[in-house]
Amino acid sequence: MPDHLDEVHYDAVVVGTDLASSILAAALSKAGKKVLHLDENEYYGGDSASLALEEVVRWANDRQNTASTSGARDLSRYLRRQRRKFTSVSYAFPRYSHSLDSPGSSSPLVLPSELQRASRQYSISLSPTLLPSTGPLIDTLIKSGVSRYGGFRLLEGVSVYTGDGVIKRVPSSKEDVFKDKEMSLLDKRKLMKFLMFATGDFESKPEVQGNEDTPLLSFLQNTFSLSSDVSFAIAFAIAHCTSPQDATLPALQRMRHYLRSSGRYGNSPFLIGHYGGPGEIAQGFCRVTAVRGGTYILGRRFRSLKRNTTSEGAPAHGAFSIELEDIPDTLHADVLITTRDYLPPDMLDGADDNSPSNRSPAAGKKLLARGIAVIDHPIQYAAVIPPTPDADQSSPSSEESTKTPQPLDTTLVVFPPGCLGDTRPLFESSVTALITGEGAFSCPRGQYVVYLCATIPSASEETLPTLNPESLLKPYLDTLVALPRPDSSSSSAPSPPLFQMFYLQRLDEPAATTLTPTESSNPHPSIHVISPDPSFTSPLTETSDWAATEAERVFRNIMRPEGAGTELANEEDEPLDFWPPLEEEEGGSEDVEEW
Amino acid sequence: MADANDASGSADKHVQVKLVLLGEAAVGKSSVVMRFVNNEFQANKEPTIGAAFLTQKCRLEDRVLRYEIWDTAGQERFHSLAPMYYRNAQAAVVVYDVTKAASLEKAKSWVKELQRQANPNIVIALAGNKVDLVTPAPAAETSFAESEDEPDDATATPGEISASAGSHGPESLRQVPKDEAQAYATEAGLLFFETSAKTGEGVVEIFTEIAKKIPIEYILSSTRGAAGRNGAGGARGTAAGGDVNLDGAGKKAGDACNC
Known part of the structure; x- marks a missing residue:
């Protein structure tokens, strides 16, 4: 019918x-x-x-x-x-590759039956996103009431890859900065001075005047005398720049937004949707x-x-x-x-x-190289139980905690440009690895979805065929899964991902x-x-x-009220609220509630 | 983690149970819920326009459940029901119309869909609605009761019309024999009731029986009570505890505006 x-x-x-x-x-x-x-x-x-x-x-x-x-x-x-x-677009099931030997087959790969059965336990995002705790989307979620439909959790940690198989936790608050054991007192003072500046109304400050388009990295190093390490962490893991050329003013504005978002729901500016x-x-x-x-x-x-x-x-x-x-x-x-x-x-x-x-395809366009991998071991750990965010958990020398460190469920690892020694000119971009686990309802227990992303400023017709998202991003995935794990003293090789996919996404202008x-x-x-x-x-x-x-x-x-003709002009003259007030707030005590 | 305390706190005495409704258009899904929700609280309450879901407590001897009842809002019509609809549903009522044989077939396909999409422990009840149309009703009752109207709320599928008894004898309208549906329900492991949203027959019973069958201890220990609104209602492994309630915590932030 x-x-x-x-x-x-x-x-x-x-x-x-x-x-x-x-x-x-x-x-x-x-x-x-x-x-x-x-x-x-x-x-x-x-x-x-x-x-x-x-x-x-x-x-x-x-x-x-x-x-x-x-x-x-x-x-x-x-x-x-x-x-x-x-x-x-390419994908594979590396963990199962031995069992499906189909050389030279151009036909699509078959989902291994084990993953087929669990297929619906995965919620894999085509647009993995960190949601700032303040701003237009959060406001929209709350005003529309849609926040009640979905679940959210805090991003539990941000780390920067500093080379040689080491990741370092990025402080997410002033308290974290004070507690940091590695930074010198002088560095801390400089960093605090900058953070005070960055959370304020800096647009008219002399530091910014004339520096609006200066790359943020040189601004941090020259104007605030911050060390190279600290500047990289700020630019790529706090201001979420993607390129060393990213301009100061927009980066500072983003950063202020994120810094002010921190504390609304907890010790992180960002939420992750379930x-x-x-x-x-x-x-x-x-x-x-x-x-x-x-x-x-x-x-x-x-x-x-x-x-x-x-x-x-x-x-x-x-x-x-x-x-x-x-x-x-x-x-x-x-x-x-x-x-x-x-x-x-x-x-x-x-x-x-x-x-x-x-x-x-993608000629002269800005591109994202994306990778998605499903792995079955955590990447980042809180140093001790209960989690305290102050220690460098990746350093294998911290032997004072006898308890097994607790794996974090949702984390971000940032690879600053060039940190793997990749000097290809097209690839002067940071690579982000967002990792979400069972707590974000993205995969079965014990597994994690890793989202890799790199921006490619522009690709010409000639260079496009040479762009292979897998060869660009796979080294980062390999680095990530090979990070030392506190729970396994054995130096066994990391197990390959259950699933991996790589692709290029053209960003339309x-x-x-x-x-x-x-x-x-x-x-x-x-x-x-x-x-x-x-x-x-x-x-x-x-x-x-x-x-x-x-x-x-x-x-x-x-x-628009004045929009004559076929527009859906509002009857009244004043423009409607984007979100009219919710009819009724949750009472909590009544037997019947409707929203 | 700021919310960990009130999230895991046991202040919530009753258990939240998300219940989803399914069934072909015009079988009376909304009516069954309106009967259940309003009967116990406010008999003549007008249906709410645009209710995202309705809540109703259900008291058993030893426990109180708080049903959060989700209507399809018409999204089932072109197979466009979002996965979100099924998420964390601990119970489902699949409704068919005893006067329409095809509606039972549709109900069976919804049961299959639930078994595919929903939580494996979901409690499913099959409701053969509009049984008032096939049972000789007491004369006093029929004199003022109109035929069963779909409440005019926005979740009612547009254009749904209620079956009218017509001039035939009631039994002749029945297209789904009770024992046939019962046999199917038994085989598929479903609760089964014939209901009438109009007279109320079977309606409270169906929700009460679901409540008895819901594994509350399991819900408390292993899943979240309701789609994230209470933060982590319970631990799902070590991962839980970091959930946030967007509506709640915002008040603390003195300066949420950053423009």
């Missing part, structure tokens, strides 16, 4: 269930708009999805160009664009939309997505019509909100999909012209494009806040 919709006309159709789109859909629903929310994938979250292991493998297979090139014509527009966005983070949070926003009457259709390809052209005025059925596979009705909407993944070329407005920069109704040149006043994340500098810590900011920007454009 074909599925009929009870309604075919919607105020807004939102295409894509990535975090920003999902936040926007929820806001529109809460503002009383009738929302249709679509995603061609069978899962929620788009490029920020949290996937079971089986789904990760399917995701990778869909984005590997090796599989029948002849069938590429059958690919949907979305998938064709996904294949340009995600390139050099079940892979952003993908799960997106589902929470989608539930808000659904509860408010929004309609969800996932896993259907578009047969058509087009703008209704009538000679004058708004078409009777709405400005857009959408046909989906398996859905007999043509759906109509007044406003279209989408990411560029879905937009037909004729709607892209000057940013035609066939433009030279889009024709070949934000649309040159944002399609907003105010721009008179915009021929499509009711198309709103969710811009890709421009935060090239620190994707790990900035992406989640960007999603909330971008959703609010588009929301305000859509709800």
Whole structure:
């Protein structure tokens, strides 16, 4: 029986269930708009999805160009664009490699049955993210009530790889700095002076004047006389710079944000969402939309997505019509909100999909090299039980604790640029390794998901084929798993990962012209494009806040009261709150509570 | 770790149980819940628009459970129910309509989906709803009771219409024999009741029986009570204890604004 919709006309159709789109859909629903929310994938979250292991493998297979090139014509527009966005995708099951000997097979690898059975115990994020404890996304989560759907935990530790198989814990508070045993008193004083400066209103301070674009590293060393080690730790593990060239002012502003976030929920500026983070949070926003009457259709390809052209005025059925596979009705909407993944070329407005920069994968684009690995031993430990964050737990000489150190569940290890002696010019980037365990509900007990990420400033057509994400990132994974473990005195070789995947992700430049109704040149006043994340500098810590900011920007454009014509102008003259106040706070004592 | 104390504290006397509803459209999922939730508290309460989930306490002799009941909010219609819906659910009520044979088949596929997606220890109950339509009701009751209306809350699937008794004799409407459904439920290890959200028949019973079957000790010791809202409700191995409640701790921060 074909599925009929009870309604075919919607105020807004939102295409894509990535975090920003999902936040926007929820806001529109809460503002009383009738929302249709679509995603061609069978899962929620788009490029920020949290996937079971089986789904990760399917995701990778869909984005590997090796599989029948002849069938590429059958690919949907979305998938064709996904294949340009995600390139050099490879995965393997190193732990099981001896058992599946299939030399020269170009067919997709089969998930080992042991992992197949446990597939759903994994929530692997396509967009691993640290969520600052203050800022747009946290505000949005709380104001919308979505925070109640999801679980969060604190990032338990940040460490910097200092070379030669040693990682050092980065102090996460002033107390930590005082307790640090390795730093000299003079260094501590300089560091404290800088931290005081960085948490204040430094924009007008003489130290910053004229230094806005100076690389942060030289600013720290020259202006605050900080040592090279301390400067590296600040730049890459506190300000989350990715390149030694990252400019001072934006880095200081990020850092102030993070420093001020610390203490809100505990001794870390960052939270990690359960079940892979952003993908799960997106589902929470989608539930808000659904509860408010929004309609969800996932896993259907578009047969058509087009703008209704009538000679004058708004078409009777709405400005857009959408046909989906398996859905007999043509759906109509007044406003279209989408990411560029879905937009037909004729709607892209000057940013035609066939433009030279889009024709070949990742040409002249900023890239992320990403790696995901599942391992079955912890990387970082608290020195003693109960965990105190003051010791250098990786130093094997600390023999005073007789108890086995406790493994940390969610940690970040930062590899400053060049720390493995990699001097390739394209690769002057820090590499981050975010490690999440069972406590973040990302994998079965005793296992950990390691997310590696490096930014590649720009890749030209010539250099692109030489970029191999696996050869770029594998040395970091190997270094990580080979770090000394306090629980095993034997010097046995580290066991290979159960699963590993590497790929390149093209970061689209934000649309040159944002399609907003105010721009008179915009021929499509009711198309709103969710811009890709421009935060090239620190994707790990900035992406989640960007999603909330971008959703609010588009929301305000859509709800703009003066926007005449087909816009969903608010009845009243004043703009709506992005998140209207929650109806009722949790009472706690009543028998019945509704939210 | 600032929250470790109140997270592990045993101040919470009753156990939170997340219960999810499943079933074909128009079988009366929302009605069963409204009957259960409002019957005990406020009989004529209007359904809430946009309730994300409803809560209701269930008292047994030796324990009090606090159900957190999640409606599908229509997301099941195009197979678009998010994995989040099933997460940490300790109980499920799968509803079908005794007057629609196809709805039992759909219920069976939801049971399979639960066994695939949900916590392996989930307690599943099968509810054959609208039994009032197939049992000769006392005349006094039918005179004022309308046919069973889907409450007009926003979680009701748009356009759902309730089956109407029509002019036939009640038994002729029945398409799912009770023993057939019972046999399936026994085989699949489900609790089984025929219910009427309209008259209340079987509704409280189904939630009470679920409550008896819920392994509370297991919940207390090994899983979180409710989707993270109470922080780590219990230790899940050594890893637990670092969870935070976003709504709670924020008040402490004097200067949360950083713009």
